[in-house]
Amino acid sequence: MPNIENRVRKLAKPSNHAQGLQPLFEAISNAFYAIEDRFEAKAGSEGLVRVTIRNLGHNDMLKIDVADNGIGLDQARFEAFCVIDTDFKRLKGGKGVGRLFWLDAFSDVVVRSSYIEKMQLVPRTFRFQLGNEDQIQNQAADIPTLLMSEPGVSISFSGLRIKAYQDHFPKRADTFLRYFSAHFIADFLVGAGPKVVVDIDGDITEFPKVISELVEGPAMETGQFETDDFGILEIKAFACDPSASTGLDGNHQLHLLGNGRTVESRKIDGLLGIAGIKAGEKEGLFFHACVSGEYLNDRVNEGRTAFNLSEKTLKELTRQCVEVVKSKLLLDQVEEYKIARRERFEDFISRHPIYGFEDTETQLSRVPFNATQPEDFAAGLVKYQIRKDEARQDAMEKVIATLEGVEDVPANFAETVVSAAKNLQDAERLSLAQHVVRRKLVLELMEKLIRRIKVQEGKPDGFHLEKTLHSFIVPMSVQGSEGLTPQSRDHDLWIVDERLAFTRGFASDVRLNKILKEGGTADRPDLLVWDVAYGLGAVDPNDKKGGVDVSEPLRKVMIVEFKRPGRRDYQKAEDQVEQQITKYLLQLKEGEVEAFGRERVRIAPDCIFYCYVVADIIGDLKTQLSSWKTTANRQGRLRMLEGEFQGSIEVIQWTDLVNDAWSRNQASLHAAGLRRR
Template sequence: MPTLTPNIENRVRKLAKPSNAAQGLQPLFEAVSNSVYAVEDRFEKEVGKGKISISVTSLSSPDKIEIVVSDNGIGLDTNRYEAFCTIDTDFKRAKGGKGVGRLFWLDAFKEIIVESVYNTTNGRSRRVFSFVLNNKEQIRPSVEDQPAAALSIGTTITFRGLRTQEYADTFPKRADTFLRYFSAHFIADFLMGDGPTIEVDLDGDLTTYPQAVADLTVGKPLKADSFELKGFGNFSIIGFTCRAEASTGLDGKHQLHLLANGRTVETRKVDNLLGVTNLERNSERDLVFHGCVSGEYLDARVNEGRTAFNLTEKTLNQISRGCMEKVRTTLLPAQVEAYVKERQANYQSFVSRYPTFGFDDDETQLERVPFHATTAEEFAAGLVKYQIRREEDRQDALQTLIEALDLERVPANFQQIVIDAAKGIQASEQLALAQHVVRRKLALELLEKLIKRIRTRDGKDDDHHLEKTLHSFIVPMGVRGDNPKEIKSRAHELWIVDERLAFTRAFASDKRLDAILAKGGSADRPDLLLWDLAYGLGVTESDELDSVNVSEPLRTVMIVEFKKPGRTSYPAAEDQLENQITKYLAQLQGGEIESFDRTRVRVAHDCIFHCYVVADIIGDLKQQLSNWETTANGQGRIRPLKNQYRGSIEVIQWQDLVNDAWMRNNATLRAAGLSRSRPTLTTGLPPHSEVSREQAFEPAGK
């Protein structure tokens, strides 16, 4: 009767081709696994007596490479030899063998020679054969059942030359890369430590396993008794805490090795599932976790090459999550508890910097973000959708209230609904205002440090650089705020100078007057010139913003000059503040400022100029201002402009500028109805305030 004839060449051609180093090494992994099985068959419970050696020469040359895998296992006796000669044999089915691993050899290597010594009923025998890719004759014996009483039992397989370009491209060419992938593939077996000794000789450089991996473990293995995952049956886990080198070559730090029939099939990064950033054990820090998972469900669902599971990614994720939950609760409870406390502290620090995300209690918010979340970005990414939903729900509720007012009959509980809605709006605004206060606090702290640094560095090389930095922090230098393409002009902190300037765009910072004025103007560059009253200083002709006509002449302009903190010398005539300011005014009064869009705005002849100089009143400047009036706080100086100019020049001390800004920030805090009681969110106050800058607050009623 006719039978089906196997086409080995076609079968090998259809095998999945390697696309990375791990897959390129798969044929060698198959050979090593076969040697492990042979050792187990011979020594059974004394498998520790087994020895496997792997010798690799000419690793960097795909054409010349030679790999010799030797073991002292049971050898290819009659039954095992027949199984070797049978494709898809079920000889090793009990161990998960599919009988196709050696087909990968044919796909990868040009030449394969097998030599084996084994016991028979008549004594010890030896056989040698070539294994070739051919449809008619794959096994070509050169020695068959030859007596070999003097030889040791075991099998040696020699592989020479990589056959296909796919294997030539992906097979590791460096010793460290080879060892990295070899260790990663068998690490679960090595961690278990109950297998044979394996020696890897890479062009004379020897590495011994499992000792090389055992040296990386810290403490005893952690075992989880058999536990059930709903829908997947029973599993067991053996966990190891290892030094970081154990994860070299693997994706991530913490690993979960999924085994089938005692062999690693897939290793999955579980950093996010474990959550713990670094483990600590036996006084060693920065350790990593490796868990080895076994279960009948996995044994029954591995592919024929034992390179992957016949399971969806969703299923593998479910199994991994369930196993890691067991690891957290059973194997590493102390480390996880410490991590949870640190994570809570990180979250509270996050909310202190970004109060708008503190719209629910800490426990609720932490449950909404992934367990591995510990950074500001990770917390924000997990909470932003809840923040959006919360705001949308509030807006929907308000819209419902508005629509209810159009109904013929208003609900009886309408008053309470309005009260609740108002509370929700207030809570939302308080959080937003808290965010505003915190951001300004950081800005003011930086400003103070800059001023202090400039004073202490007086006369040093970085003096000028720091002075420019101070100016640029308050408002970027060399820009016009009305230039829509000048993005950096929007990142100013002009509220420090005057709260009304928080959103102004009509200013010129360190720009020449001849570049600002439509006609005339000199190369003089005021530190800061502001002119658009609608955004900066209020409305000229009307209290209604919409009534502003930009063609009307400007009747209020602000000029700000910054003098270096700590400066004591003002010797020249041009250093006289009044001379410097009136030089600017002479060019501005009656002139036309040309905005970036070419719109011209005339400066009225009766324009009021608010001129401010920010400086330390010491040295020459103190003498220069000795006949000026003092300001209300007794620290600054002020003088009205004379003759044809209207307005004033006010000299503000740097510390007063900062203190006033601190006070306004505190006023914002109080206006929001925030109480100072929680040590996770700090706000800033001036040093002489009755409340310290370090005192904390939280939204009232939270």
Template sequence: MATLTQNIENRVRKLPKPSNATQGLQPLFEAVSNSIYAIEDLLGANVAKGKVSIRVKSLSDSDKIEIVVADAGIGLDAKRYEAFCEIDTDFKRAKGGKGVGRLFWLDAFSSILVESVYDSPSGRLRRAFSFVLENDDQVKPSQEDEPAPGASTGTTITFRGLRTKEYADTFPKRADTFLRYFSAHFIADFLLGSGPAIIVDLDGDVTTYPNAVAELTIGAPLKTGAFELKQFGELSIIGFTCKAEASTGLDGKHQLHLLANGRTVETRKVDSLLGVTDLTRDANKDLVFHGCVSGEYLDLRVNEGRTAFNLTEKTLNEISRNCMEQVRTKLLPAQVEAYVEARKENYQSFVSRYPTFGFDDDDTQLQRVPFHATTAEDFAAGLVKYQIRREEDRQKTLQALIDTLELQNIPQDFDKAVSDAAREIQTSEQLALAQHVVRRKLALELMEKLIKRLRARKEKEDDHFLEKTLHSFICPMNVRGDDPTEVKSRAHELWIVDERLAFTRAFSSDKRLDAIMANGGSAERPDLLVWNLAYGLGVTETESVDTSEPLRTMMIVEFKRPGRRDYKEAEDQIEAQIIKYLGQLQGGQLESFDRARIRVAGDCIFYCYVVADIVGDLEQQLSNWETTANGQGRIRPLKNQYRGSIEVIQWQDLVNDAWNRNKATIHAAGLSRSKPTHIEASMVAAKKPEQVFDPAGS
């Protein structure tokens, strides 16, 4: 009868090739695992008394590299030698061995020498052989059953030269890199402390395991005991809290090691599943978690190279999720409880800043986001789909109610459906309003801080940029609102000046008059020129300004540096500066961005505002002006050919008026104005009730 024969060269050629350092080291890992098994076979329960020695020379040179793996194990006796010579042997099946690890050696290394001392019925013997990649006679003995009196049992394997480009490219070339990946692969074994000592000598630099890893653990191991998982049977987890260095070379901080037959097969990052950011223990901070998972389900489903499980990614994720649930509830309950409380506080802070996401109670919303979610972006990303679904359902409900009204017979419970829909609309609008108010509150607080800083710095030139910052905050500088290509012109806060300007685009900010007028105009640059107040009263930005009728009202706003006291120059005269603008605008034509011309009526009413602190020279300059209703500002009507008025408004009045206009909604949103500083308080202490700022005089 004929027997099937092995084509070893073809079998090795078809082995999976390494694509990273972990896979590049896999042949060495196989040799070390074999040494550990040999020590277990010899010492049994006393395996921790054994030793594996790994000596590496010329690590950086793939052609000259030499690695010697030596153990004081049971050695290659007749039975084990026979198993070594049989591909796909089931000799180590009970321990998860697949009998193919030696093929990875042939794939990786150019030269492999094996020497072993073992006991036999006739005494202690020695054998030595070369292991080569050929279809016939892969094992080439140089010594066979030679007496070795006085020698210790064990096996020494010498690997030289990396045979293929794939291994040469992926094998670590630095000692620290080698140790990181070596530690990462065997870390579960080292943490469990159930194996022999492993001594790694890298060109004379010695590291001893498991001591090197044991020094990184804090406190005693944490054990779940056996627990049952549906579909996965009985599993158990031994957990360790470690210093952060224990995760060096691994992806992420916290790790779950899935073991098969006591050996690590796969390590998975579980930062998002653990969630806990603070594992403080025994006064140690910045700790990481490492959990070792064992069970028969995993033992039976590992591939022949013990490099991966024969399981789908979905199944491995499910096992990891279930195991980490056990870790959270059984091993780290106190840390998880503290994390959950901190996470809830983070979420509540998030909703206070972004109220539109608070459309359900806190516990419901937190269940909808990943357990590791703690930042605003995390919460928003997790909740946005529920927000969209809610709005979609609400719109469908409203459309259904509209359709019902078309029916001849309206259901008796129609009033309840309408009432429920109205309540949903009201809730949605309240959330949107709260979001709007939160943004406005922050804007006003920032503005107050800017004003305070400018006053405190007085007129130091190095803070000149802050003056521009204040102007730019209210309205970006050197832009036209009607320029559709100018995105930043839409980011203005003109509602601070007048509520009706919240959405206006009919303005220019710090633009030369000769750039916005059809004919004439000078290099003068009004801080803010608004030429269509109606635009702020309801005309949408897609509607064009009516150019057939001349402008009857215009607004001019000048911003003076808060705290400024020096107005000695001729151009600093407030009234003279405003009249310069009016002389060019009245009876002229503005040219809109689309080249349409907008006439300014000869009897146009100009509402001119100067925002300043009335102190120093300005206080003297305005001494014969009328005071405004609140007693703080100054006002003067325009004379002769100009109609309108010039009003000087204190910076703090501008801010206070904006606060007052938004007071009701800020209060309704559960917010409050920050307490004024002593500078601000002193300025408003004698104030009369603030007037509502109304440029159109309505």
């Protein structure tokens, strides 16, 4: 005698809504089978299943009736019902254990049936209960009106028995309908399912009507096709409104059928690639494909909840089916998608040349088929980039080791060196291209910023404030020597001077009394660069002094002031350019700035100050600078510092600042195949 209580206790317990509904879905699937047994080819047109739900959301009061007009529980079928692990429905994939889920989920199960015997309608009623003995408790016939005129079965479920089902049985009608539709969508799509009327507390929904309304255009069929690993398969597919995928994981779906019933649905968004498919004039539809075949029929588990296949096998089966779909059912749309995807990838490479280390087709084959965004391309290619970099570095190290070794140099060593050098040159070319592309974008944006593009509501369009441009070139209120401040490394000071590309010895919009160890006022130069004497150079982040010999005084210092583009009014005393710069110099001369590691760096008495003012020379400023010398291009203004200060003040127009930066990068742009817009 089988231990039914133990069998039920060991059944997998639900962890989501789909699994929480599995016992009810088993009853509905049985109703489908019973209708097929009675009506055969006419099951879709003659069959009817009514699912009536009351008190949804109230676990103890929940009542569900599943009634069908199928063949009914005649003697043979009743005897099969009484036997666990019956072979009665094996040809249809039934294992005879689905009803054990009823005992696990529901507190009370009553089965009522009518069947034809000797040309008469015979009733049968019994309670199905959990226990190792007498699970079938026959009762006096209590036949619903539905079963009084024709055969059928009505199963009444009451209350949810255990916490796992109480937690994961849907509490809302819309949730229930989403999961019901998702589970049986393939049955309704392929036309195998009968009419199903779902009544949830008085609200009626009819299937397959609601599903058929979601389908656009005719069905798409592959016909039978043979695979090496999975035998002969067949796919019937549909273009559906996006709501058809509600409740499913993913948009496009591959429904794997076992014996005509959905066993598992797998999302194929990544494999299919296309965001939405077209049917006639409608776009943005989701693809639902139903796959059937003997291979799947023979591998359904006993609960008809999954296939007895490894995940690896299911993934490969899915992949092969999607390839057939793309070649037979969606060829034109896939080709159109491939062209658009390639264009996006080539645009990605133009912006991020370091990923162009192989030809386009090779690189595209390395990323997921649905990859269309820059981050998706990069994520798919980065591991190949790392492998290539590692291989290149290993090759160079081997060349160096050979040269340093005592053994004779091999005969083919020259070829090895040439190959290693070429690989290194290729890498350098890609890195340069990446660097230049970024600089090109920076300069193009800079050009936009200095034009009259700022929209002001109720006023004429104005220029951006100087702080906008200042922040674009270098973050404000940041001191580069503060190594723990992330912004201290994020700047584009090369726009001002190429030697500043990697400097950290600067202060941006920082008060002089904070920059200087002693003295100083609250005045804030827009930009003060104090390591000019040391090449304005790249510093070692592991060196607390930043690679600067603090015992030597600073003999060159750069000061930069930014003025708003288009500004014309400079009438106030503090607006006098020379006066403003002199005020800074008086505080800096022979002072001490705070360097890396809080070290002091003296400013030499004979320090040369390179002072720049970036502004449009118009209006009051043009008058103010009328006595100054013009620069070589005759657009800027220049005045040498006199008296106790050495150096110069140069006024550079915004346009010239950007043009000079373009000129300095022209050779690199040309080498990378780029040009200024």
